[in-house]
Amino acid sequence: MNRPVASDPRLGTGVFGQEMAGATADRARRFRETALPHLDAVYTLARYLLGNASDAEDAVQECCLRAFRHFDTFRGGAIKPWLLAILRNVCRAEYARRAGTVVGLGESGELPDDAAPLWNEAREAPDAAILRQLDAETMRALIADLPAAFREVIVLREINDLSYREIAQVIDAPVGTVMSRLARARALLREGWLAAEKGSAP
Amino acid sequence: MRCEEAEILLHALIDDELDAGHAHAIETHVATCQRCAAQLRDYRDMQGALARTNLSFDAPAGLRRRIDARLPAPSRPDRRSLLKGFAAGAGLSSAIAAGLLIAVIRTDRDSRIMSEVVSAHLRSLQADHLTDVLSSDQHTVKPWFNGRLDVAPPVIDLTAQGFTLIGGRLDYIDGKPVAALVYRRRAHVINLFAAEGGSGPRGATMETIQGFNVRRWGETGFSLWAISDLNAEELEDFSRKFEAAQRGGA
Numbered sequence: 316m317n318r319p320v321a322s323d324p325r326l327g328t329g330v331f332g333q334e335m336a337g338a339t340a341d342r343a344r345r346f347r348e349t350a351l352p353h354l355d356a357v358y359t360l361a362r363y364l365l366g367n368a369s370d371a372e373d374a375v376q377e378c379c380l381r382a383f384r385h386f387d388t389f390r391g392g393a394i395k396p397w398l399l400a401i402l403r404n405v406c407r408a409e410y411a412r413r414a415g416t417v418v419g420l421g422e423s424g425e426l427p428d429d430a431a432p433l434w435n436e437a438r439e440a441p442d443a444a445i446l447r448q449l450d451a452e453t454m455r456a457l458i459a460d461l462p463a464a465f466r467e468v469i470v471l472r473e474i475n476d477l478s479y480r481e482i483a484q485v486i487d488a489p490v491g492t493v494m495s496r497l498a499r500a501r502a503l504l505r506e507g508w509l510a511a512e513k514g515s516a517p
Numbered sequence: 518m519r520c521e522e523a524e525i526l527l528h529a530l531i532d533d534e535l536d537a538g539h540a541h542a543i544e545t546h547v548a549t550c551q552r553c554a555a556q557l558r559d560y561r562d563m564q565g566a567l568a569r570t571n572l573s574f575d576a577p578a579g580l581r582r583r584i585d586a587r588l589p590a591p592s593r594p595d596r597r598s599l600l601k602g603f604a605a606g607a608g609l610s611s612a613i614a615a616g617l618l619i620a621v622i623r624t625d626r627d628s629r630i631m632s633e634v635v636s637a638h639l640r641s642l643q644a645d646h647l648t649d650v651l652s653s654d655q656h657t658v659k660p661w662f663n664g665r666l667d668v669a670p671p672v673i674d675l676t677a678q679g680f681t682l683i684g685g686r687l688d689y690i691d692g693k694p695v696a697a698l699v700y701r702r703r704a705h706v707i708n709l710f711a712a713e714g715g716s717g718p719r720g721a722t723m724e725t726i727q728g729f730n731v732r733r734w735g736e737t738g739f740s741l742w743a744i745s746d747l748n749a750e751e752l753e754d755f756s757r758k759f760e761a762a763q764r765g766g767a
Contacts, residue, residue, distance in 0.1 A: 351584070352753070358580070379587075494529055
């Protein structure tokens with residue numbers, strides 16, 4: 316992930332005639348106005364998906380340059396999911412590079428425990444647990460511990476505040492998949508949450 | 518409704534993604550099922566705790582600079598295109614959750630509300646419709662809403678921070694009366710809409726709609742939208758100052 320992004324001649328202005336340069340500058344202005352305000356959201360997803368600041372910065376930079384190159388293909392609607400989908404693809408490439416093989420962020424076939432019941436009745440009486448507020452560091456760690464396919468839907472929904480339709484657009488899956496994955500993600504997060512409460516109990 | 522369905526759909530309920538019929542069906546089920554009621558309560562608590570905590574990461578300034586440097590330099594300002602593409606996202610199929618059922622996702626309420634915010638802003642810019650109470654004094658503007666709204670909205674003077682309060686007015690978003698506070702920054706008008714209710718503290722979002730920047734966020738008891746033709750950075754700055762002053766009890 317540390318290799319520099321190959322410079323793209325289309326990003327420069329030198330090769331353009333004046334009219335073309337004007338169009339490029341206009342495109343850059345629109346990109347700055349519409350896309351860059353979402354940089355924190357893009358960076359947040361990158362941090363959760365990649366786990367460290369350095370890889371996240373590289374991914375966000377690559378995402379922005381890629382988004383700008385393809386800005387002409389953006390056809391309106393909300394730009395945030397469009398950007399996050401590009402970021403997610405960049406992160407998948409980084410996962411693949413780390414693993415030396417393609418790691419599916421979204422292949423349901425490899426999701427753990429997808430068929431297990433969402434709520435472990437045997438272990439928890441209905442009114443046994445009331446969730447308490449945890450500190451931010453613990454919450455971030457609990458989210459980071461989720462498998463990637465569940466982590467991303469939690470981050471997109473609870474932190475980046477996307478609707479189900481927007482999440483579906485980002486992870487390129489039907490809304491029904493978003494819903495079931497979010498249910499599973501919250502069940503896992505809740506288990507971790509309860510365990511963290513026990514761990515920190517006086 | 519069976520528990521297997523409720524276990525999935527209660528998430529859509531707490532995410533405000535269900536239509537009224539399905540929301541009612543869940544609530545009916547939960548009223549008679551202790552186990553699902555406990556789940557609903559726990560997941561609501563968890564969502565509330567997540568929303569109250571800042572779990573996002575700010576993009577480092579150096580990263581912003583590097584990206585900015587890689588983009589072509591800005592040229593002379595161009596006429597803003599007022600109508601941006603409104604093509605909806607890819608035609609997504611309706612939901613089949615885990616093969617259990619077809620859930621009816623509510624029509625996209627957020628985007629409808631956003632377009633109402635834009636319409637209200639545009640209306641306010643027409644002659645003589647910007648303010649009903651014209652005052653730069655928050656102690657004049659705030660009481661003006663008494664009797665016009667059920668709950669007094671937050672009214673904060675940010676003149677010292679570079680955003681001049683010029684007054685307030687009653688407006689309507691989503692069929693409900695809302696407080697509209699009007700601020701000015703140089704030649705730019707900012708409308709801040711405060712609607713009672715909403716889902717409590719929520720992470721902020723910034724969008725560009727029809728050439729206007731709209732920042733939406735939630736505070737306890739209020740949903741807020743700040744809209745202006747001001748650039749996104751300054752609108753963000755405005756919103757953060759407003760939030761800070763509100764939290765500080767100013």
